[in-house]
Amino acid sequence: MSSSSSMSRRVFLQGMALAGVMGAMTFRPLRAAATPATETAPGRAQQAPLFPQAPLMQQPFALLPTGSIKASGWLMRQLRIQAGGLGGHLDEFWPIVGPDSGWSGGKGESWEDGPYFLDGLVPLAWQLDSPQLKAKAMRFIDWTLDHPWENGMFGPRSNDDWWPRMVMLKVLTQYHELTGDARVVPLMTRYFHYQLQALPARPLRDWGRMRWQDELLSVLWLYQRTNDARLIELAHLLKQQGYDWQGMFAHFPFTQKTDAEALRKQAGGSDAFMQDLGLQVHGVNVAQSLKASPVWSVVSGQATDRDAVHHQLQMLDTYHGLPNGMFSADEHLAGRSPSQGTELCTVVETMFSLELALAFTGDAALGDRLERIAFNALPGALTDDMWAHQYNQQPNQVECSLHREPWTTDGPESNLFGLEPNFRCCTANFHQGWPKFANSLWMATADQGLAAMSYAPCAVTTTVRGIAVVVEQSSDYPFRQSVSISLKPQHAVAFPLRLRIPAWSRGTRIAVNGMPVETTPGFTTIERTWAPGDTIEVVFNAEVIVEHGYNGALSFSRGALVYALPIEENWVEWRKRGPTHDWQVYPGSRWNVGIKPDVPVKVSEYAIGEKPFAGAAAAVKLSLQGQYVPAWKASEGSADPVPAHAEASADEDVQSLTLVPYAGAKLRITAFPALG
Structure with a gap:
C-alpha cells in the first residue's frame, strides 16, 4: 500500500477485526445455482428483473438482467466491428491492460484502466458469445474474485483508492447476472462491510467523492439480492461523503467556458479549492452525475430527487449544449460553440447515466436524448473499423491535427484519431458504449410488463408474469423509420407492453396484428393477452x-x-x-x-x-x-x-x-x- 493512501493503525485494526467476523459469516446463497465461471448459466437469460422493495422506493422501469437482450441486424454488425478492432484486441498489444495488469495479479497499471476495459469487454463478450473474449475477461475476473484481501478489500494491493473499485463492482454485477458465479456476492458483501467501517476514517476523496453514485448502483444491486440492512447504512454514508451534484446544479455557476485561468481566479489561491472546482466542471464527472439524483431517489423516496436530472440537463443544454446531443467538455465545461469538443469518456458515461435515469424516472424524453447520442456522438468519435478513436470530438471539426486550441485544458493531441490520444482513459472506457446500449433496449415495467425504450434490431428473452417470453425486434432504425416486433410467449399471457414514442415523430402509426392502435405522447401502452405469433408494426414520422x-x-x-x-x-x-x-x-x-x-x-x-x-x-x-x-x-x-x-x-x-x-x-x- 502506498504511503499516500495507507490506512491509520486504528482503521487497520478495525479491518483485521472485521476480517475475522467475515470469516465466520454464513452468506445466504442466491436462488440461481453457481455455474462454471466461463459459462452462461442455463436459463439465466429468462430471469425476471428485480424491482426495489421496501424501504426502497418503487421505480417505473427496471433494466433486464444482463444477457437478456441479444443484438441483431446492424447493431450486431457494430458489436462485431468493435470486437474486431480495439475492443477485442487491446489487451494483446497495450501494456496497460496486458498480462502485467495489476487487476490480473501483475505489477502494472492498478487503477481504473483494467476495470474500465472490463466494463465493456464483459457485456461485449457475452453479447457475441465469444469464447475468446470471455477468456480475456476471465483472466481479470478470476484473479479479482480469488484474491480478496484479508480485511475485505479486493483488487491490486498497490492501490487502495475507492474509485477504481467502483468500476470493478459494476463489472462484477454484470458478470454475475450473466453467469450466477457464486463467488461474487460474498466478495461484494465483505467489501461493503469493510467499507462501512473504514469510510469514517478514510472518506471518499477526489474521483471517488465525485462518482459515489456509481458505487451506490452496486450497493442497491446487492441489497436487492441479500436484504442486508447494512447496505442501506452504506448507501447513506456514500451520499453523505459524496459531492452534492443536485445542489451544484440547483444554483448552476458555470455558465460559460471554464478555462484554466478562470478556474484559478475563482479558486482565490487555494489549491484545495482549485482541485475541487476542477472536478466539478470535469466532463466525465458531470456525465456520471446525471444518474446521481435518480439513483439516490430510490433510497430517499423523494420525487424531487428522482426528477432533478431534468434541471441538470436543462442547465447543460442552456450553457454548454451541442447539436449532437452532448454538452461540451474538453475536458472541462466549455460553452456552446460547436468548435469546442467533448471527451469520448463523457459520451459513453452520459449514455450509461441516461439508460439508468430512463429506468428510474420513466421520462421518455431521456430516451430521445440517449438515441441522439448513441447514433451520432458515439460513432462520430471512432473510425469506422473502431481501430482508432478521438479523445475530443467537435461538431464543427475541420481538421484533426496537433494544435493547442481551442481546448480548455487538454493538449495538442486532443482530436487526433489514434490509440490513446491526449490521455488513455477513453482507450479503456469507450468499449462500454455499444454493449450497454444493446442491454438497455428493452426494460421491465413495474406493473409486470415490458417496454421498448430505444430502437435497434434485437431479440429479448425474459420472463413476464411467470411465463417465458421472447420478443424479436427487426428494424433498420435509425436509418429507416419502421419497426417490426414479434412476440413469442410460451403460451398466451396478459401483460402491458409500452412503446416509447419519440417527441420528434408526429403522427406515429402503430398496428397490432394489422389493427391500428391509438398512440399517446411519451409511451403508448398496449394492454392485451399476447399469444405466440402476435406482431406489432410501428412507423415513425421523421421530418x-x-x-x-x-x-x-x-x-x-x-x-x-x-x-x-x-x-x-x-x-x-x-x-x-x-x-x-x-x-x-x-x-x-x-x-x-x-x-x-x-x-x-x-x-x-x-x-x-x-x-x-x-x-x-x-x-x-x-x-x-x-x-x-x-x-x-x-x-x-x-x-x-x-x-x-x-x-x-x-x-x-x-x-x-x-x-x-x-x-x-x-x-x-x-x-x-x-x-x-
Whole structure:
C-alpha cells in the first residue's frame, strides 16, 4: 500500500477485526445455482428483473438482467466491428491492460484502466458469445474474485483508492447476472462491510467523492439480492461523503467556458479549492452525475430527487449544449460553440447515466436524448473499423491535427484519431458504449410488463408474469423509420407492453396484428393477452427539423440522426501504435458555408452498408443549398465560432450541398451560420 493512501493503525485494526467476523459469516446463497465461471448459466437469460422493495422506493422501469437482450441486424454488425478492432484486441498489444495488469495479479497499471476495459469487454463478450473474449475477461475476473484481501478489500494491493473499485463492482454485477458465479456476492458483501467501517476514517476523496453514485448502483444491486440492512447504512454514508451534484446544479455557476485561468481566479489561491472546482466542471464527472439524483431517489423516496436530472440537463443544454446531443467538455465545461469538443469518456458515461435515469424516472424524453447520442456522438468519435478513436470530438471539426486550441485544458493531441490520444482513459472506457446500449433496449415495467425504450434490431428473452417470453425486434432504425416486433410467449399471457414514442415523430402509426392502435405522447401502452405469433408494426414520422443553436447557427436532424456537411478527408499517419496508428486528418475541400433558415431539403435513402455509420456509403443523405461565407475562417486547426451575422460571398453562386449522418463525416460542419 502506498504511503499516500495507507490506512491509520486504528482503521487497520478495525479491518483485521472485521476480517475475522467475515470469516465466520454464513452468506445466504442466491436462488440461481453457481455455474462454471466461463459459462452462461442455463436459463439465466429468462430471469425476471428485480424491482426495489421496501424501504426502497418503487421505480417505473427496471433494466433486464444482463444477457437478456441479444443484438441483431446492424447493431450486431457494430458489436462485431468493435470486437474486431480495439475492443477485442487491446489487451494483446497495450501494456496497460496486458498480462502485467495489476487487476490480473501483475505489477502494472492498478487503477481504473483494467476495470474500465472490463466494463465493456464483459457485456461485449457475452453479447457475441465469444469464447475468446470471455477468456480475456476471465483472466481479470478470476484473479479479482480469488484474491480478496484479508480485511475485505479486493483488487491490486498497490492501490487502495475507492474509485477504481467502483468500476470493478459494476463489472462484477454484470458478470454475475450473466453467469450466477457464486463467488461474487460474498466478495461484494465483505467489501461493503469493510467499507462501512473504514469510510469514517478514510472518506471518499477526489474521483471517488465525485462518482459515489456509481458505487451506490452496486450497493442497491446487492441489497436487492441479500436484504442486508447494512447496505442501506452504506448507501447513506456514500451520499453523505459524496459531492452534492443536485445542489451544484440547483444554483448552476458555470455558465460559460471554464478555462484554466478562470478556474484559478475563482479558486482565490487555494489549491484545495482549485482541485475541487476542477472536478466539478470535469466532463466525465458531470456525465456520471446525471444518474446521481435518480439513483439516490430510490433510497430517499423523494420525487424531487428522482426528477432533478431534468434541471441538470436543462442547465447543460442552456450553457454548454451541442447539436449532437452532448454538452461540451474538453475536458472541462466549455460553452456552446460547436468548435469546442467533448471527451469520448463523457459520451459513453452520459449514455450509461441516461439508460439508468430512463429506468428510474420513466421520462421518455431521456430516451430521445440517449438515441441522439448513441447514433451520432458515439460513432462520430471512432473510425469506422473502431481501430482508432478521438479523445475530443467537435461538431464543427475541420481538421484533426496537433494544435493547442481551442481546448480548455487538454493538449495538442486532443482530436487526433489514434490509440490513446491526449490521455488513455477513453482507450479503456469507450468499449462500454455499444454493449450497454444493446442491454438497455428493452426494460421491465413495474406493473409486470415490458417496454421498448430505444430502437435497434434485437431479440429479448425474459420472463413476464411467470411465463417465458421472447420478443424479436427487426428494424433498420435509425436509418429507416419502421419497426417490426414479434412476440413469442410460451403460451398466451396478459401483460402491458409500452412503446416509447419519440417527441420528434408526429403522427406515429402503430398496428397490432394489422389493427391500428391509438398512440399517446411519451409511451403508448398496449394492454392485451399476447399469444405466440402476435406482431406489432410501428412507423415513425421523421421530418427534417432545423434547429437553432449557438449564435443562431442552424443544425439539421431527421429522426434520431443529426446531419453534417462532410469535408474531404486526407488521412496522414503520424505514428504507428502496434496494429493501429495515430492519424492526423486534413481538409481537402471548402467548408465555410452558410444556409438560409427556410431552405428546402430533399431526403434520399440508400442501402445500409456493412459498416452502418460509414460516410463513404451513407444510408441517408440530405440535399440543400448554401453559400460560402468568406469571413468565417479557421485558426489553429479549428473553425472559428459560428458568426452571428453571416454574409454570403457576392462573387460566388449558390452551392448544392449534400449532408450525411453526423458520424459518417470525420471532418464536418454540423452547425451552419444562418444567412439572411
